[in-house]
Amino acid sequence: MTRAPNPDRRRDASRKATLAAALELCVERGYAAVTVDAIATRAGVSKATIYRWWPAKSAIVLEAVDEAAPIPETFPDTGDLASDLHAWLSGILGVFHDPRLGPAFTGVLAESQLDANLAHQLRERLINHRVAQLDERMTKARKNSELAPDADLEVALDILHSPIYRRQVLHYPLPDDAYLTRLIALVMRAIGPTRAD
Amino acid sequence: MTRAPNPDRRRDASRKATLAAALELCVERGYAAVTVDAIATRAGVSKATIYRWWPAKSAIVLEAVDEAAPIPETFPDTGDLASDLHAWLSGILGVFHDPRLGPAFTGVLAESQLDANLAHQLRERLINHRVAQLDERMTKARKNSELAPDADLEVALDILHSPIYRRQVLHYPLPDDAYLTRLIALVMRAIGPTRAD
Amino acid sequence: MTRAPNPDRRRDASRKATLAAALELCVERGYAAVTVDAIATRAGVSKATIYRWWPAKSAIVLEAVDEAAPIPETFPDTGDLASDLHAWLSGILGVFHDPRLGPAFTGVLAESQLDANLAHQLRERLINHRVAQLDERMTKARKNSELAPDADLEVALDILHSPIYRRQVLHYPLPDDAYLTRLIALVMRAIGPTRAD
Amino acid sequence: MTRAPNPDRRRDASRKATLAAALELCVERGYAAVTVDAIATRAGVSKATIYRWWPAKSAIVLEAVDEAAPIPETFPDTGDLASDLHAWLSGILGVFHDPRLGPAFTGVLAESQLDANLAHQLRERLINHRVAQLDERMTKARKNSELAPDADLEVALDILHSPIYRRQVLHYPLPDDAYLTRLIALVMRAIGPTRAD
DNA sequence: GCTTAAGCGAGACGGTACGTCGCGTCTTTCT
DNA sequence: AGAAAGACGCGACGTACCGTCTCGCTTAAGC
Incomplete structure (x- = not known):
């Protein structure tokens, strides 16, 4: 059981970088070809961090679209x-x-x-x-x-x-x-x- | 380059079993959770055969829906x-x-x-x-x-x-x-x- | 470069709790399955503190065995x-x-x-x-x-x-x-x- | 439940390449630093294939040593x-x-x-x-x-x-x-x- | 007694490897 | 030649630990 993380301690730079990377990659490769690995690499963020805050690629992209x-x-x-x-x-x-x-x-x-x-x-x-x-x-x-x-x-x-x-x-x-x-x-x-x- | 297969020699039983398996599995697990492997197993058909006649899962299901x-x-x-x-x-x-x-x-x-x-x-x-x-x-x-x-x-x-x-x-x-x-x-x-x- | 810590100010309770936790966990799960995270949690000690005083799990366990x-x-x-x-x-x-x-x-x-x-x-x-x-x-x-x-x-x-x-x-x-x-x-x-x- | 694979159909070239890669990497990096990923890459063999035939790195290396x-x-x-x-x-x-x-x-x-x-x-x-x-x-x-x-x-x-x-x-x-x-x-x-x- | 600098608990983070899964191709053997 | 069986290379998945880090809080020493 991985306990729920504490949003107060969340690093906002990682969050923003992740959302930005997700959008960019959708543009470059199309949504279907985007992978969580690629988002993590592009954003300079670890996969663990991504999965700590989002359950799946779709949730990242949704939030990115919402924000942008x-x-x-x-x-x-x-x-x-x-x-x-x-x-x-x-x-x-x-x-x-x-x-x-x-x-x-x-x-x-x-x-x-x-x-x-x-x-x-x-x-x-x-x-x-x-x-x-x-x-x-x-x-x-x-x-x-x-x-x-x-x-x-x-x-x-x-x-x-x-x-x-x-x-x-x-x-x-x-x-x-x-x-x-x-x-x-x-x-x-x-x-x-x-x-x- | 694998030559195009000859549709005349196609075994119809395999085709029907594949389409039926695809529909059943969509019902049981939902479309997203259906895999070509599962269709092949359920249909008692080899994967090679499936890929000989359809390019992807979506094509199988489309044909199955069309037919049914x-x-x-x-x-x-x-x-x-x-x-x-x-x-x-x-x-x-x-x-x-x-x-x-x-x-x-x-x-x-x-x-x-x-x-x-x-x-x-x-x-x-x-x-x-x-x-x-x-x-x-x-x-x-x-x-x-x-x-x-x-x-x-x-x-x-x-x-x-x-x-x-x-x-x-x-x-x-x-x-x-x-x-x-x-x-x-x-x-x-x-x-x-x-x-x- | 993190400066070497001052052993005089070291909290002995944390040290003891860490060593005890390490031994207990070795018993419960076997050495290979013990992680530094688990030791820290069990001991109620932060990972930073552990790494301040020991380079690795093996060093903790060695010290624990020596002491006990x-x-x-x-x-x-x-x-x-x-x-x-x-x-x-x-x-x-x-x-x-x-x-x-x-x-x-x-x-x-x-x-x-x-x-x-x-x-x-x-x-x-x-x-x-x-x-x-x-x-x-x-x-x-x-x-x-x-x-x-x-x-x-x-x-x-x-x-x-x-x-x-x-x-x-x-x-x-x-x-x-x-x-x-x-x-x-x-x-x-x-x-x-x-x-x- | 992944069914047991059929050893008759095993590709011997992959087996040999895996064992050779394992030995080489042990020499180059030391046993502890060898990873299954590295063995797979070096051998030009997929991880799935490795895990189909061996349960862990140790088993690969053991077999390699035995053979050599x-x-x-x-x-x-x-x-x-x-x-x-x-x-x-x-x-x-x-x-x-x-x-x-x-x-x-x-x-x-x-x-x-x-x-x-x-x-x-x-x-x-x-x-x-x-x-x-x-x-x-x-x-x-x-x-x-x-x-x-x-x-x-x-x-x-x-x-x-x-x-x-x-x-x-x-x-x-x-x-x-x-x-x-x-x-x-x-x-x-x-x-x-x-x-x- | 007040400041200040360290130790500390908590736990998020970047990284790397894990072992699994699905894809689409292939090889072998049978019909 | 088509097909069943299924091994294979590939590459992504989501998880686990590592060792580092940043944040407040505590705590003792020096003023």
């Missing part, structure tokens, strides 16, 4: 919902296209599918609070009559995000701006303010 | 588009819930995300022709004024499928019937013929 | 050389059979074989002065005509001790009393005074 | 027992002094002390049958009146071998020719033909 992710966790609010949504979704796509984060994030996403625990971490650290913001904005919009009073926000929200994942998983090209515009248009047509004006 | 998948490749056409869509999407979800296929399919899907080639195979063998059918049905519906003449079918199609994938990847619960109903309602509101103004 | 060894460093002299030798050799065997010291001593002995420095320490601290006593006694005996005047004491001494080591190394059963008697008889026949011709 | 040991398993018989013994013991010492075998044999010997199983192997493969020969020769000599009829051969045999081990363990210089002569002289004086001629 462009922070926009607050939803834009320009008053124009459609364009706010566009900006928001563009932001999400930005992570996939980011040369430094894309390969890493893709890898974690793939592994999440086979690892319920990792998926849980991923949702907690990267997804849920951002989605909550979107939800809030939409709810407010519905109150403000920017949306139909009976708009099914839950489904709408799902719809807005989901195509990114399907395309990512099946290696279809990710949505571009034009696609986003059409997507948002379709959704607004379904849940926009009742056309009875 | 409930075949409904033809789109239902009851005249009621909404209910046809519901049936169709239920069918897709059936593969995920199928106790024999679910774990295997999930695994291939996950690995596809990291392997462009596998994703290509997956689309070719399991996805594209089915989507084409859906596309055809929708196009016909638009012609028949079951849908708005300017309905953005490409996006609509995407939207209908995508939530399954997002939920699958992030380990959210998969859509149930109620959700499908709401999803289809939303889409129909956007592209349905209603706009009788 | 039944002290009979003075050679018995009852006038009967044969029985004195018997008593003496029994004493040596006692260390091997001592439940508290045996495993530890065995371990140090084994490691000595691969570590010239440790062997040197071992001879200095545990062996040489005792052998010197035996030597002295034998020389006196030769002077007193208890032994032949031309007795080859160096070889005789060697012979008396050596079987213990050979048996120890090769895991033959250690000499028992009967064996000692025969051994001493043989030696006395070779170097005893008998040759009254 | 100068074969004289037959006891010389020139009619002159003393000189035969001298030749025999010189032969044993030769293994310790052999630049190719010495370090390896020393290492196995040391480790035997801590590993009853290894000691058993060592006795079986290298020691017992040779000692049996010596025993036979001595018994014959006693019958032929080259030795006293009541000579205690068991002890005598022990005595002849043992000093080598004691000196080896404690890093005293190994016996040289002069010492052997004196040792044999002493033993012969004890068990030689009764001086009443």
Whole structure:
């Protein structure tokens, strides 16, 4: 039984070096080809130290992505919902296209599918609070009559995000701006303010 | 260079045993924990034979899923588009819930995300022709004024499928019937013929 | 370069606890399975402290054995050389059979074989002065005509001790009393005074 | 549970390369500093293969020494027992002094002390049958009146071998020719033909 | 009695070897 | 020639110990 280590005594330099090395290696070799050994060597950190603080490669990369992710966790609010949504979704796509984060994030996403625990971490650290913001904005919009009073926000929200994942998983090209515009248009047509004006 | 083997002399019993073993093991241990060695042992087939005919575990499982998948490749056409869509999407979800296929399919899907080639195979063998059918049905519906003449079918199609994938990847619960109903309602509101103004 | 520590300020409780822990662990797990970490934990002493005062596990155990060894460093002299030798050799065997010291001593002995420095320490601290006593006694005996005047004491001494080591190394059963008697008889026949011709 | 491998299918080249590498590395670095990894690398053999056939480094080195040991398993018989013994013991010492075998044999010997199983192997493969020969020769000599009829051969045999081990363990210089002569002289004086001629 | 420098317990760390596992290739023998 | 059996080289895994280190805390000597 290896006792739990004391986080207070953790050396932050090793932690940072590990996360940085993980991201770099994902870029250079692709997530699947990255090994914990390679991360340790690149970071100048011992494997024991890595395993002391992370259970697996996926956890390292997840934390690295979380830490390095462009922070926009607050939803834009320009008053124009459609364009706010566009900006928001563009932001999400930005992570996939980011040369430094894309390969890493893709890898974690793939592994999440086979690892319920990792998926849980991923949702907690990267997804849920951002989605909550979107939800809030939409709810407010519905109150403000920017949306139909009976708009099914839950489904709408799902719809807005989901195509990114399907395309990512099946290696279809990710949505571009034009696609986003059409997507948002379709959704607004379904849940926009009742056309009875 | 090992010459390509002659498929005519291939022993079909070995092929079937391999595919069956692959599916069983995915059920028992989960896709990630299945190894080619285990498949070979379970199937009573030599590893050399397996590698003669498949490049990797993922290819075996993909073929096994393809072969065992409930075949409904033809789109239902009851005249009621909404209910046809519901049936169709239920069918897709059936593969995920199928106790024999679910774990295997999930695994291939996950690995596809990291392997462009596998994703290509997956689309070719399991996805594209089915989507084409859906596309055809929708196009016909638009012609028949079951849908708005300017309905953005490409996006609509995407939207209908995508939530399954997002939920699958992030380990959210998969859509149930109620959700499908709401999803289809939303889409129909956007592209349905209603706009009788 | 870490400066040499000041022995005056050394905490004796830590030293004793370390030596005791080392012996206990040798008994419980066998010398080979004892680790410095385990000694430190058991003794409630930090590893830094251990390495401040000892270079390695072997040195700790050697010191522990030295300290705990039944002290009979003075050679018995009852006038009967044969029985004195018997008593003496029994004493040596006692260390091997001592439940508290045996495993530890065995371990140090084994490691000595691969570590010239440790062997040197071992001879200095545990062996040489005792052998010197035996030597002295034998020389006196030769002077007193208890032994032949031309007795080859160096070889005789060697012979008396050596079987213990050979048996120890090769895991033959250690000499028992009967064996000692025969051994001493043989030696006395070779170097005893008998040759009254 | 890894099933036992089939020795018939074993690749002899790998076996030989492993044994050779083990011996070389013992010479270059000393037994203690040799690692299984290093043996594998030097031999161009995988670690898995090594562990398939040997349980530990010590077993490899033991087998290597056994295989490479100068074969004289037959006891010389020139009619002159003393000189035969001298030749025999010189032969044993030769293994310790052999630049190719010495370090390896020393290492196995040391480790035997801590590993009853290894000691058993060592006795079986290298020691017992040779000692049996010596025993036979001595018994014959006693019958032929080259030795006293009541000579205690068991002890005598022990005595002849043992000093080598004691000196080896404690890093005293190994016996040289002069010492052997004196040792044999002493033993012969004890068990030689009764001086009443 | 106050400072200060050492010893100390705790335990994280970089390193290195361990013994195992899975991959994809190969060799042998049988059919 | 295809296949079953399974040994092999490779390389990553996750663990264990080593000996060093950094951190506060204690503790005694010198002011």
